[in-house]
Amino acid sequence: MTAQRTSRTRLLTAAATVALAALSLTACNDGTGVNDEGASKGSSTRSSTGSSSGSSSEAAATQSPAAGTPGSQKPGANETSTPADSKPAANAPATKTPASSGKAVTCQGSNTKTVAAPLTRPLNHMLLTVTNTGGNTCYLYGYPAVQFGEAQSVPPVDEDTKPQAVVTLKPGESGYASVLLSAADGSGAHGHTEKSLTVHFSGRTGSENLNPAHPSLPAEGLRIDDSLKVAYWQQSMDDAISW
Numbered sequence: 001m002t003a004q005r006t007s008r009t010r011l012l013t014a015a016a017t018v019a020l021a022a023l024s025l026t027a028c029n030d031g032t033g034v035n036d037e038g039a040s041k042g043s044s045t046r047s048s049t050g051s052s053s054g055s056s057s058e059a060a061a062t063q064s065p066a067a068g069t070p071g072s073q074k075p076g077a078n079e080t081s082t083p084a085d086s087k088p089a090a091n092a093p094a095t096k097t098p099a100s101s102g103k104a105v106t107c108q109g110s111n112t113k114t115v116a117a118p119l120t121r122p123l124n125h126m127l128l129t130v131t132n133t134g135g136n137t138c139y140l141y142g143y144p145a146v147q148f149g150e151a152q153s154v155p156p157v158d159e160d161t162k163p164q165a166v167v168t169l170k171p172g173e174s175g176y177a178s179v180l181l182s183a184a185d186g187s188g189a190h191g192h193t194e195k196s197l198t199v200h201f202s203g204r205t206g207s208e209n210l211n212p213a214h215p216s217l218p219a220e221g222l223r224i225d226d227s228l229k230v231a232y233w234q235q236s237m238d239d240a241i242s243w
Helices: 002-029 034-063 237-241
Strands: 112-119 125-132 138-148 167-169 174-180 192-194 197-202 222-224
Touching: 112 197, 125 138, 125 167, 125 237, 138 174, 167 174, 174 237
Parallel strands: none
Antiparallel strands: 112 125, 125 174, 138 167, 138 197, 192 222
């Protein structure tokens, strides 16, 4: 009796096992069960990945400038980008220029530069060039009162050289005057060599106390004699050396 029950129990267990196996096979075939859950997870992963990639691509497309718009073209092989620090600084110091009050002044040693240069033509002449180094227009009145060495007097002026208007020098401009140093034929008396020169300027009234100039002379000096004479200041060099 006990053997019959044991045999019956085993038979029922075997039948139940077969039934469960059949049920499992059916579930795999109709897309449900454990396999369906695995497929669902895979689909979810792929969907999530695709969605993320799509969002990144859309964001990149939104941030990148459209073709043909400023900034969309990158420098090519032969092009270079200009660094930001290559632009001039906004606070870069400007080139300093002499301050100007807008009022014309008298040319003198403190606002001009004077250069003395011997000339080969005309013979035995020297050219004085006065350049306005100030910030205001200046007037070059009359003629240069030249003083060689320790001379106690200045040479006379040739009245035939007087211009029709006062020489006017804007900042940076130059005026000119020539000086006859000695007689071309050697007839001048008291010929000697001088190595220093002082140029005195004249004011509008002739009574102003103005700063003189001290242009350098050649190392060997200049030979002068009693024929020493000066011309009036001229606006152009051509007029100055024509005397």
